[in-house]
Amino acid sequence: MTETQKSATLSLNGETYELPIFSPTAGPDVLDIRKLYAKAGVFTYDPGFTSTASCDSTITYIDGDKGELLHRGYPIDQLASKSHYLEVCYLLLYGELPTVNQLEDFETRVTRHTMVHEQMHNFFRGFRRDAHPMATLVGVVGAMSAFYHDSLDVTDPWQREVAAVRLIAKLPTIAAMAYKYSIGQPFVYPKNDLDYAANFLHMCFSVPAEEYHVNPILSRAMDRILTLHADHEQNASTSTVRLASSSGANPFACIAAGIACLWGPAHGGANQACLEMLKEIGSVDRIPEYIARAKDKNDPFRLMGFGHRVYKNTDPRATVLKQSADEVLDLLGVEDNPLLQVAKELEQTALNDPYFIEKKLFPNVDFYSGIILEAMGFPTSMFTPIFALSRTVGWISQWKEMIADPQNKIGRPRQLYLGETLRDYVDIEKR
Numbered sequence: 068m069t070e071t072q073k074s075a076t077l078s079l080n081g082e083t084y085e086l087p088i089f090s091p092t093a094g095p096d097v098l099d100i101r102k103l104y105a106k107a108g109v110f111t112y113d114p115g116f117t118s119t120a121s122c123d124s125t126i127t128y129i130d131g132d133k134g135e136l137l138h139r140g141y142p143i144d145q146l147a148s149k150s151h152y153l154e155v156c157y158l159l160l161y162g163e164l165p166t167v168n169q170l171e172d173f174e175t176r177v178t179r180h181t182m183v184h185e186q187m188h189n190f191f192r193g194f195r196r197d198a199h200p201m202a203t204l205v206g207v208v209g210a211m212s213a214f215y216h217d218s219l220d221v222t223d224p225w226q227r228e229v230a231a232v233r234l235i236a237k238l239p240t241i242a243a244m245a246y247k248y249s250i251g252q253p254f255v256y257p258k259n260d261l262d263y264a265a266n267f268l269h270m271c272f273s274v275p276a277e278e279y280h281v282n283p284i285l286s287r288a289m290d291r292i293l294t295l296h297a298d299h300e301q302n303a304s305t306s307t308v309r310l311a312s313s314s315g316a317n318p319f320a321c322i323a324a325g326i327a328c329l330w331g332p333a334h335g336g337a338n339q340a341c342l343e344m345l346k347e348i349g350s351v352d353r354i355p356e357y358i359a360r361a362k363d364k365n366d367p368f369r370l371m372g373f374g375h376r377v378y379k380n381t382d383p384r385a386t387v388l389k390q391s392a393d394e395v396l397d398l399l400g401v402e403d404n405p406l407l408q409v410a411k412e413l414e415q416t417a418l419n420d421p422y423f424i425e426k427k428l429f430p431n432v433d434f435y436s437g438i439i440l441e442a443m444g445f446p447t448s449m450f451t452p453i454f455a456l457s458r459t460v461g462w463i464s465q466w467k468e469m470i471a472d473p474q475n476k477i478g479r480p481r482q483l484y485l486g487e488t489l490r491d492y493v494d495i496e497k498r
């Protein structure tokens with residue numbers, strides 16, 4: 068970042084303080100308040116971090132007003148149409164698009180790490196069959212730190228690299244195992260002659276009893292979903308991974324923390340919540356009732372899959388996914404699926420309703436990803452695990468960036484304390 072000659076002047080209690088201003092390569096300037104408490108004895112207050120830059124980063128840039136999403140400068144719509152997930156993984160991890168040889172080497176390294184330690188199969192047996200796959204994912208990914216002892220030392224660049232490749236390679240295998248376990252089918256091993264997305268579909272949907280052929284249109288749609296969810300600046304789960312990493316915790320524990328945060332319905336759990344909402348609405352004639360509920364301040368109901376903290380016009384990922392949704396629905400001939408009819412009608416209603424227009428609430432990435440995954444045959448409980456396996460590369464890229472940053476220190480926010488001031492203990496007989 069470039070320190071400008073500009074600064075902001077704060078007048079407080081008869082004193083003035085100069086706050087340096089840093090200018091980014093894109094986006095708003097930032098006020099450097101790192102010395103504010105030491106100089107002025109005050110904290111800033113920003114629950115939900117609506118006006119706070121928690122770090123500097125060179126990985127992903129979002130312009131919420133323009134609906135722009137860049138990964139290392141490349142716009143998401145170009146990456147979604149011209150690239151593929153593992154190439155985007157390379158870009159996020161190393162900062163540049165790979166040459167043919169670099170991509171071949173990276174894909175080979177990932178492919179050779181897709182199997183998990185055979186003893187990890189035993190973890191799954193400890194879960195109930197009806198456990199949510201996200202519960203299994205949090206548990207098994209965290210437990211990777213009990214197996215891969217040669218990639219736990221975050222101070223060793225080589226171990227950081229191995230941990231990154233292992234996580235990108237093994238998350239699809241673990242997510243597919245969680246799915247297979249939940250439906251009582253045998254685990255399916257990865258196949259080295261399949262690409263990343265096709266391998267995941269194979270591990271989820273093939274059975275030993277017959278040959279399974281991956282449909283290239285579904286595999287392409289899956290790869291696009293993975294590409295579109297790969298990274299997204301300092302969202303809640305990425306911030307969780309960064310905060311966990313700031314204590315020096317091992318990469319598997321940090322990614323497990325990110326998975327736990329992503330699970331929430333306000334974040335990565337929204338795709339599951341969105342499909343469950345569509346099922347609850349059930350038919351097109353009930354949409355007005357739910358639109359009214361979404362507007363009712365006294366009703367906690369929100370339209371899942373709508374709205375975004377940063378995007379205030381359109382989520383560029385949703386635009387791309389909407390095209391994929393049409394392709395997949397056409398292929399699978401599920402145009403007449405009542406659920407998908409409700410989705411299309413709800414989308415049109417919300418997009419034309421003054422309330423949603425005024426509040427800038429439009430379909431986000433989770434609205435369309437849920438529709439595609441539903442059409443592909445995934446249960447809603449697998450939607451967020453798929454989001455998690457895609458976002459692992461974003462988490463681990465941001466983790467690597469943070470660990471390598473010489474300014475890296477443990478994250479330790481303060482608070483606005485509103486509790487009791489000092490008082491003496493009262494013996495129980497006197498209470």
Ligand code: SDX
Nearest residue numbers: 299302333334335337361369370371372373374375376426
């Ligand atoms: C993801 O951060 C990221 O980048 C996340 C993500 C990523 O890739 O990592 O993009 C992935 O999490 C996408 C978002 C998925 N979540 C959902 O679809 C859940 C439904 N959406 C809402 O919960 C909400 O829109 C959020 C959480 C996404 C954003 O919330 P904000 O920015 O905190 O906005 P807000 O809650 O302050 O809402 C502003 C207003 C409020 O009304 P007022 O109090 O101003 O009158 O809009 C209303 C809200 O009541 N509102 C909604 C709404 N979302 C906001 N009203 C109805 N339905 C909604 N979905």
